[in-house]
Amino acid sequence: MTHDPTTPGASAVDPAHVREYAVAPGAYGVTTGPDGALWFTVVESGRIGRLVPGGEPSYVDVGPDSGPTIITPGPDGALWFTQYRAHRIGRLTVDGSLTEFDLPTPSCGPYGIAAGPDGALWFTETAAGRIGRITTDGDVTEYSLGTTDGFPSAITAGADGGMWFTLNQGNAVGRVGTDGGVTMFPLPTAGAAPVGLTLGPDGALWYTAIASGQIGRVGTDGAVTEFDLPDRAARPHAITAGPGGAVWFTEWAGNRLCSMTTDGVVTGHDLPTPDSEPHGVTTGPDGAVWVALESGALARLAV
Numbered sequence: 689m690t691h692d693p694t695t696p697g698a699s700a701v702d703p704a705h706v707r708e709y710a711v712a713p714g715a716y717g718v719t720t721g722p723d724g725a726l727w728f729t730v731v732e733s734g735r736i737g738r739l740v741p742g743g744e745p746s747y748v749d750v751g752p753d754s755g756p757t758i759i760t761p762g763p764d765g766a767l768w769f770t771q772y773r774a775h776r777i778g779r780l781t782v783d784g785s786l787t788e789f790d791l792p793t794p795s796c797g798p799y800g801i802a803a804g805p806d807g808a809l810w811f812t813e814t815a816a817g818r819i820g821r822i823t824t825d826g827d828v829t830e831y832s833l834g835t836t837d838g839f840p841s842a843i844t845a846g847a848d849g850g851m852w853f854t855l856n857q858g859n860a861v862g863r864v865g866t867d868g869g870v871t872m873f874p875l876p877t878a879g880a881a882p883v884g885l886t887l888g889p890d891g892a893l894w895y896t897a898i899a900s901g902q903i904g905r906v907g908t909d910g911a912v913t914e915f916d917l918p919d920r921a922a923r924p925h926a927i928t929a930g931p932g933g934a935v936w937f938t939e940w941a942g943n944r945l946c947s948m949t950t951d952g953v954v955t956g957h958d959l960p961t962p963d964s965e966p967h968g969v970t971t972g973p974d975g976a977v978w979v980a981l982e983s984g985a986l987a988r989l990a991v
Contacts, residue, residue: 706945706960706989711737711745713984717758717926717968722765723782724973728980729756729769736769736780739986741974748784758801758842758968760809764824768809770798777801777811777822789826793818800843800853800885806866810851812840819843819853819864831868833858842885842926844893848908852893854882861885861895861906873910877902880914884927886935890950894935896924903927903937903948915952930971931991938966938979945969945979945989957989 714732721727726739734754735747750756755773762768767780771788775796779787791798797815804810804821811820817836821829833840838858846852850863855872859880863871875882881899888894893906901920905913917924922942930936934947939956943964946956959966965982972978972988979987 706957706987708960708981708985708987709739709741709745710985711739712747714982715967715980715984715986716982717756717769718978718980718986719759719761719767719968719970720973721767721782722761725782726970726972726978726986727759727767727780728968728986729759731755731757731772731982736767736778741972741976741988748780748786750778750786750788754778757799760801760803762809762824763803763807766824768801768803770801770811772797772799772814777809777820777828779824787826789822789828791820791830792828793830796820799841802844802851804845804851804866805849810843810845810864812843812853814839814841814856819851819870829868831864831870833862833870841883842895844885844887846887846893846908847891852885852887852906854885854895856881856883856898861893861904861912871910873906873912875904876912876914880904883925884937886927886929888935888950889929889933894927894929896927896937898923898925898940903935903952905950915948915954917946918954918956925967926969928969928971930969930977931975936969936971936977938969940966945977945987959987961985 718728734752754771757772759769796813801811839856843853880897884896922939925940927937968980
């Protein structure tokens with residue numbers, strides 16, 4: 689089912705309402721840590737950054753060939769992140785102590801990672817077509833999705849006790865139970881290429897369709913609703929639940945941060961720096977929405 693937003697186009701908000709904080713170029717994933725700071729990945733230089741709103745960024749070197757990508761708080765009070773290029777999972781304490789875990793499958797390309805309801809971290813293996821589970825002690829279990837070319841991407845915990853993920857090249861959203869059982873939900877629009885995924889304020893799963901310029905909603909019963917964006921060429925990327933009972937997402941090609949209500953109304957916020965390449969998005973410790981810009985900044989929008 690496809691639903692057209694009730695607004696004819698994303699509203700262009702004065703970029704002065706968005707403030708940017710300079711960080712290292714290549715910022716990609718961003719999350720709020722248990723210490724009240726923003727933590728972010730720097731893919732190109734292989735670092736994890738930390739920023740307290742209003743302060744200066746600091747960094748922990750992981751390695752130039754590591755490719756840190758998505759970062760998330762773990763159940764143990766540490767930050768966990770994927771190393772897309774090095775095919776490892778990293779664990780970083782808030783005081784900067786780094787531990788790395790090699791994965792059993794070579795060249796698996798870990799990307800998305802999220803804490804699960806079972807006290808472990810769950811992650812996607814883009815090149816191997818698998819979902820992985822790692823305990824806080826580093827024990828890894830992998831679950832096959834039955835295909836190696838589906839490119840599982842983002843992953844998040846659902847409200848139903850399962851882990852949900854996007855299958856970027858398989859054009860589906862999937863669910864894996866803590867017992868390893870997998871269910872797939874095909875998307876109505878061919879070639880939508882879903883990437884980002886989040887648990888929405890309504891208990892459904894919301895995803896970005898980067899190729900078709902849509903935001904989608906998957907109910908726990910598997911029913912899919914698609915919302916066409918005002919700018920179908922905007923290439924929506926990351927998505928999170930945020931202020932105002934809305935989902936917030938980045939438009940990589942549109943150079944915008946946008947929100948969508950659960951009935952599909954879109955509000956767009958232009959970013960001050962042209963071609964800033966917005967990627968990860970999170971609700972910050974200050975209640976604002978923060979975006980990682982590959983151009984070398986974290987952008988803040990007060991809501």
